[in-house]
Amino acid sequence: MLRVTDVEYLKDYTLMLSFNDGVKKIVDLAPYLTGDVFGPLRDKYLFIQFALTPITLEWANGADLAPEFLYEIGQVA
Secondary structure, eight states: OOOEEEEEEEETTEEEEEETTSOEEEEEOGGGOOHHHHGGGGSHHHHTOEEEOSSSEEETTSOBOOHHHHHHHOEEO
16 A cells, blocks of 8 residues: 655645655645645645645645555656
């Protein structure tokens, strides 16, 4: 099972994610911050309020993304 093991804020809406398979990826989430759940995260103050869960990262408003999705959209660091 794929999991996010570490997250680092880089800039704007970009994060560096480490996965349990040893791969690190840079993920730009700007295109995905739409709708009722993810739209509020366009406020950078809210965007940076994330936490690492046992599987993925989650924001203070309860939004989260599947680690497989994050892996797929990320660029290898």
